[in-house]
Amino acid sequence: MPVDARVEVDTHCPYCALQCGMVVRDERAEATVAPREFPTSRGGLCQKGWTAASLLRAPDRLTTPLLRESRDAPLRPVGWAEALDYVALRLHELRDRLGPDAVGVFGGGGLTNEKAYLLGKFARVALGTSKIDYNGRFCMSSAAAAGIKAFGVDRGLPFPASDLADADAILLVGANVAETMPPFMRHIRPAADRGGLIVVDPRRTATAETAAVHLQPAPGTDLALALGMLHAAVADGLLDHQYIAERTTGFDEVWRIAAAWWPERVERITGVPAADQRAAVALLAKARNAYVLTARGTEQHATGVATVSAWINLCLALGLCGRPGSGFGCLTGQGNGQGGREHGQKADQLPGYRKIDDPAARAHVAGVWGVSADELPGPGPSAYELLDSLGTTDGPKALLVFGSNIVVSAPRAGHIAERLESLELLVTSDFVLSETAAVADVVLPVTQWAEEDGTMTNLEGRILLRGKAVTPPIGVRTDLDVLHGLATRLGQPAYRFPTDAETVFDELGRASAGGPADYSGISYDRLRDGEALHWPVPAADHPGTPRLFLDGFAHPGGLARFQAVDHTGPAEPTDTEFPLHATTGRVLQHYQSGAQTRRVPALMEASPEAFVEVHPDTARRFGVHDGQWAAVESRRGAVQARVRCVTTIRPDTVFLPFHFPGAQRANLLTNPALDPTSRMPEFKVCAVRLGAA
Numbered sequence: 234m235p236v237d238a239r240v241e242v243d244t245h246c247p248y249c250a251l252q253c254g255m256v257v258r259d260e261r262a263e264a265t266v267a268p269r270e271f272p273t274s275r276g277g278l279c280q281k282g283w284t285a286a287s288l289l290r291a292p293d294r295l296t297t298p299l300l301r302e303s304r305d306a307p308l309r310p311v312g313w314a315e316a317l318d319y320v321a322l323r324l325h326e327l328r329d330r331l332g333p334d335a336v337g338v339f340g341g342g343g344l345t346n347e348k349a350y351l352l353g354k355f356a357r358v359a360l361g362t363s364k365i366d367y368n369g370r371f372c373m374s375s376a377a378a379a380g381i382k383a384f385g386v387d388r389g390l391p392f393p394a395s396d397l398a399d400a401d402a403i404l405l406v407g408a409n410v411a412e413t414m415p416p417f418m419r420h421i422r423p424a425a426d427r428g429g430l431i432v433v434d435p436r437r438t439a440t441a442e443t444a445a446v447h448l449q450p451a452p453g454t455d456l457a458l459a460l461g462m463l464h465a466a467v468a469d470g471l472l473d474h475q476y477i478a479e480r481t482t483g484f485d486e487v488w489r490i491a492a493a494w495w496p497e498r499v500e501r502i503t504g505v506p507a508a509d510q511r512a513a514v515a516l517l518a519k520a521r522n523a524y525v526l527t528a529r530g531t532e533q534h535a536t537g538v539a540t541v542s543a544w545i546n547l548c549l550a551l552g553l554c555g556r557p558g559s560g561f562g563c564l565t566g567q568g569n570g571q572g573g574r575e576h577g578q579k580a581d582q583l584p585g586y587r588k589i590d591d592p593a594a595r596a597h598v599a600g601v602w603g604v605s606a607d608e609l610p611g612p613g614p615s616a617y618e619l620l621d622s623l624g625t626t627d628g629p630k631a632l633l634v635f636g637s638n639i640v641v642s643a644p645r646a647g648h649i650a651e652r653l654e655s656l657e658l659l660v661t662s663d664f665v666l667s668e669t670a671a672v673a674d675v676v677l678p679v680t681q682w683a684e685e686d687g688t689m690t691n692l693e694g695r696i697l698l699r700g701k702a703v704t705p706p707i708g709v710r711t712d713l714d715v716l717h718g719l720a721t722r723l724g725q726p727a728y729r730f731p732t733d734a735e736t737v738f739d740e741l742g743r744a745s746a747g748g749p750a751d752y753s754g755i756s757y758d759r760l761r762d763g764e765a766l767h768w769p770v771p772a773a774d775h776p777g778t779p780r781l782f783l784d785g786f787a788h789p790g791g792l793a794r795f796q797a798v799d800h801t802g803p804a805e806p807t808d809t810e811f812p813l814h815a816t817t818g819r820v821l822q823h824y825q826s827g828a829q830t831r832r833v834p835a836l837m838e839a840s841p842e843a844f845v846e847v848h849p850d851t852a853r854r855f856g857v858h859d860g861q862w863a864a865v866e867s868r869r870g871a872v873q874a875r876v877r878c879v880t881t882i883r884p885d886t887v888f889l890p891f892h893f894p895g896a897q898r899a900n901l902l903t904n905p906a907l908d909p910t911s912r913m914p915e916f917k918v919c920a921v922r923l924g925a926a
């Protein structure tokens with residue numbers, strides 16, 4: 234093949250928030266990917282990234298809209314005009330009959346910034362509904378709320394990931410990056426090599442294997458552990474008193490609580506030896522540069538905000554936040570987990586990370602949208618509350634789903650599947666027939682990843698251009714086209730819902746201007762030129778803000794705020810009926826609900842089915858053995874999974890990956906108890922029992 238016929242595009246991986254740099258080559262019909270140098274991945278890709286081109290060849294790729302007129306009828310192929318006309322007609326009818334809140338919208342943390350932005354605008358302007366939220370609520374919301382409380386603004390990593398290489402100590406809480414984002418290990422390996430990596434995880438994961446100190450608390454007790462470590466810091470004279478006095482408020486209230494959590498008491502609750510608690514704090518406090526990083530393991534709890542706040546409290550007490558070479562951050566999970574929570578698909582937000590109940594924010598965004606602020610609905614219910622209300626007297630009777638596979642990924646998934654069945658209309662926009670699309674009334678086939686233009690915001694708040702690299706299959710449209718087609722059929726002027734991603738991005742920039750996540754100085758041209766732009770970027774000549782908080786925190790007065798939080802434990806403790814903790818997570822080969830990675834042959838070959846990790850002593854106790862299929866049951870449902878006996882897990886805990894569908898769905902078990910602030914469900918701990926399948 235002549236070299237000049239080959240097309241190469243520098244882009245980023247379709248999966249997680251590390252957004253590793255890759256080159257997509259479109260050679261005849263055969264696209265391939267290869268890694269390229271980029272600061273977050275440093276030339277690396279994991280197995281998911283290496284095999285990402287398979288997604289572009291998925292044999293069950295949807296290329297025509299599908300529609301069924303009744304729940305019992307099969308989905309049948311239809312043209313785009315028929316599908317969009319049908320959806321618009323049904324939405325019109327519902328809105329006339331029951332009002333705008335009869336229609337709900339559910340977005341995703343993998344959508345590009347442009348899609349997330351236009352989806353929020355579509356819900357508020359074209360539908361007039363308050364009922365919009367997204368699956369990032371299940372991912373980042375506790376860390377986001379805790380960050381805002383402490384620092385006044387939330388950006389996953391308020392520093393470039395590459396800064397971590399100079400750390401002498403890193404405390405990694407509830408993150409198994411060696412499996413979930415392997416190239417990230419390149420950033421923390423130097424600290425590990427210096428003997429400074431501390432990992433908090435109830436499993437001895439591949440990440441924990443590299444740590445100098447592995448703290449293995451019982452699921453749901455991280456908050457107690459953080460309090461114990463703060464107590465140890467005080468008792469062992471490790472506080473940074475000058476920093477606390479000059480840069481923070483509220484330490485005394487925090488200490489009043491932590492004083493009662495001496496490490497030996499914490500050991501009785503968490504199982505973490507007091508000596509290890511003290512050793513971990515000493516490593517952090519005595520390091521020249523140190524970081525505390527949290528992820529879903531510690532965040533996805535009904536006390537998620539308080540738990541993350543407790544880790545931030547420890548970080549502040551040691552004087553680490555907002556100074557060069559040290560800090561606190563959370564590791565965003567989904568590909569656009571950061572940008573997806575900034576531009577208006579969240580129930581309580583408008584673009585630019587503005588609050589929807591802030592009159593000034595409403596006026597600004599309404600002005601950009603060319604509507605009256607009075608027309609914009611107020612805040613709606615959070616993701617689980619929205620899904621739980623579907624089809625009920627006061628809940629939406631129709632749901633539009635973009636970029637999410639709720640049937641597999643929602644907590645208490647069996648119940649949510651029933652709620653979806655009770656709808657009058659379920660519409661999904663997807664590139665394959667995911668488990669959620671399979672139960673929809675209308676399925677709209679859309680472009681994916683390398684087939685379209687768009688921007689993503691990675692885990693360090695850097696905006697990235699993911700340019701179109703390959704030609705999409707005939708018959709599919711972009712999500713922006715879908716929103717345009719529906720909005721115009723609902724009576725909106727065509728110009729208000731552009732289909733060109735760059736045009737949407739420019740509008741997003743104007744809508745975000747002056748907000749915490751200000752993108753107004755970013756353009757596609759600057760991104761094409763390779764500029765490293767971390768928000769806020771408030772002007773076209775602004776260089777971006779790779780490091781936040783060096784001159785002060787975002788609260789008025791510039792001080793960080795300690796949060797007085799106390800340990801309460803899991804929402805569902807174990808008992809004689811359900812005597813084990815279950816926790817869930819990801820494996821190397823799969824991503825989220827598996828709708829993408831389960832379509833990649835190499836990944837399915839390596840990881841084809843659900844499993845349950847069980848300690849050998851626990852397996853004996855419950856009469857199951859390695860390799861057999863077991864039933865794991867909670868009060869909400871039962872899961873089939875193959876037993877893996879491992880000594881790396883606590884005997885009181887079992888672990889299940891959440892990527893598999895049907896009877897292997899880990900989320901059939903999970904507890905939808907919600908955090909009072911973030912409305913995060915308690916994905917990471919529930920009470921279960923174990924038996925032969």
Ligand code: SF4
Nearest residue numbers: 246248249253279282
């Ligand atoms: S899945 Fe994440 S870690 Fe793996 S290649 Fe993609 S962006 Fe990188």
